[in-house]
Amino acid sequence: MNPFKRKAFVGLAVLIFMMGMAALKARAEEAPASTTSPAPSDSGEGFRDRLAYWKKLKQENPDEFKRLAEGRKTEMKQRLQEWKAKNPEKFEEFKRRRQQHRLGKLGRLEKENPQKFQEFLQKHPRLTERWKDRQQTRRENIRDRREDYRDRREDFRDARRGYRPRPWGRMKRSQ
Numbered sequence: 001m002n003p004f005k006r007k008a009f010v011g012l013a014v015l016i017f018m019m020g021m022a023a024l025k026a027r028a029e030e031a032p033a034s035t036t037s038p039a040p041s042d043s044g045e046g047f048r049d050r051l052a053y054w055k056k057l058k059q060e061n062p063d064e065f066k067r068l069a070e071g072r073k074t075e076m077k078q079r080l081q082e083w084k085a086k087n088p089e090k091f092e093e094f095k096r097r098r099q100q101h102r103l104g105k106l107g108r109l110e111k112e113n114p115q116k117f118q119e120f121l122q123k124h125p126r127l128t129e130r131w132k133d134r135q136q137t138r139r140e141n142i143r144d145r146r147e148d149y150r151d152r153r154e155d156f157r158d159a160r161r162g163y164r165p166r167p168w169g170r171m172k173r174s175q
Helices: 003-030 047-060 062-086 088-112 114-123 125-161
Strands: none
Touching: 047 062, 062 088, 088 114, 088 125, 114 125
């Protein structure tokens, strides 16, 4: 690359960088300081900001927190009823993800506080069955993965030795 092209490329990179910085600064100046809840997004961006807002609101103004929380609950119930009627696949996916999340929380409780975990399982017998099924499924999946790994290693070893399974069995040498 000749010196002129190198300088032009560096200059272009610096120009793009500076324009990006200026755009960020302009957006920051335009955005007003909001006292309402940060807007939720589908991608999960700003989750920590929303969580901090709700925690702060709960500490500073419990009545407002309760009112907003009840509003969110009713919105969620309406949305779930709508999904149940119009889009059952999406509703079932949501239920499955929510159940997985709850079982994950239960796993963390098992590791962090085994005594409280046992008490919880005694109070919730239906969840105990699901938990045992999940543990059993996990063990089966681990066994299956080990078996698949062993089979792949064996196939690789056989391929390296030149062994090929023949459907008709072992061939006899003609004399």
